[in-house]
Amino acid sequence: MAEVNDLLKIIDNKMSELSKGQKRIANFLKDHYDKAVYLTASKLGEIAGVSESTVVRFAIELGFDGYPKLQEALQELVKNELTASQRMEVSSDRIAKTDKHILKSVLESDAARINATLDSINQRDFDRAVDYIVNAKRVYIVGGRSSSALSHFMDFYLNLMRDNVINASTGAVTETFEHMFRIEEGDLLISISFPRYSNKTVKAIEYAHMKGAKTIAITDSMQSPLINGASVTLIASSDMLSFIDSLVAPLSLINALLVAVSLKRKESIVRGLDKLEDLWGEYKVYSSAIKKKYL
Secondary structure (H helix, E strand, O other): OHHHHHHHHHHHHHHHOOOOHHHHHHHHHHHHHHHHHOOHHHHHHHHHOOHHHHHHHHHHHHHOHHHHHHHHHHHHHHHHHOOHHHHHHHHHHHHHOOOHHHHHHHHHHHHHHHHHHHHHHHHHHHHHHHHHHOOOOOOEEEEEEHHHHHHHHHHHHHHOOOOEEEOOOOOHHHHHHHHHHHOOOOOOOEEEOOOOHHHHHHHHHHHHHHOOOEEEEEEOOOOOOOOHHEEEEEEEEOOOOOOOOHHHHHHHHHHHHHHHHHOHHHHHHHHHHHHHHHHHHHOOOOOOOOOOOOO
C-alpha cells in the first residue's frame, strides 16, 4: 500500500498517468488536503466535478485499497502539520455542517472514540503493559503539552499503588531528562503523546529505549513517532483535527490500566490505603461537611 508520509509525492509521480477527472481530484487534494480529510467520496467528487466512482478509482490508482484508506492517509498527512488556527477552522466547519447542538455533537463524538479504541486495541498488549507497570523497578511518566494532564492523572494514582513513580512531565526538555537520567534496564517509561506530537516525549522514549528500559507508548496510531522506541504500544482514538484535543479515549484507556494494576496489587494497595486514610483523617485532607439546604 502507498506510504502515508509520501502521499503528496505519490500524487506528483502519478499525475501524468491520471485521467482528466482524476487530475482535478489530485490538484484539489494537493491544494486543500486539510479540507479534504472529512469529505466523503461523493462530496469530494462533487467538488472536483467528477463521479464518486472516479474518486474510488483515483484512490486505487494511487495504491490504496479504496477511498477509506486514502482518507486515513490524508488524516496522517495533516494531523501533525495543521496550526492551531487551522484546527480551529476545520473544527468549526465540521460542527457547522451538522444539525446537532454542540453538546450532543461533542459528547457523541467522544463516545464514538471510546468505542473505536475498544474495538481496535490489542488486549495482549494491554496485559503486557500492566505487567510492565507492576514489575518495574521504577516507573517514569512523560506527557508533553495537553497530554501532561494525562501524565499527572496517571502519576497521582500510581503513587497510591506503588513506590518509585516519577512524573517527568515538566515544562523544559532539560528538566525532563534531569528527572530520568538514571533510567536503566528494569525500569519503565510510559510516554503519552497525541497530535501535534510533543518533541520532548519523542526524545524521552528514544532515550529510555537506548538505556535498555521497557517503554509503553500511549498514542493515536502506528504512524506515531513514539512507535520506534516502544516495547508495547497502546492505541487510543483522538480527534486529530480539533483545536481542543479530545483526550477522553486516552483517559479511559489509562483508567483501565490503573484498575488492572490495582487488582494485580490488591493486598498491598489496601494496606497502603488504610494507612493513608489515617493520615487523611489526621490532617483533614477531605472535607467532612455536608451541604445543608435551607428552605
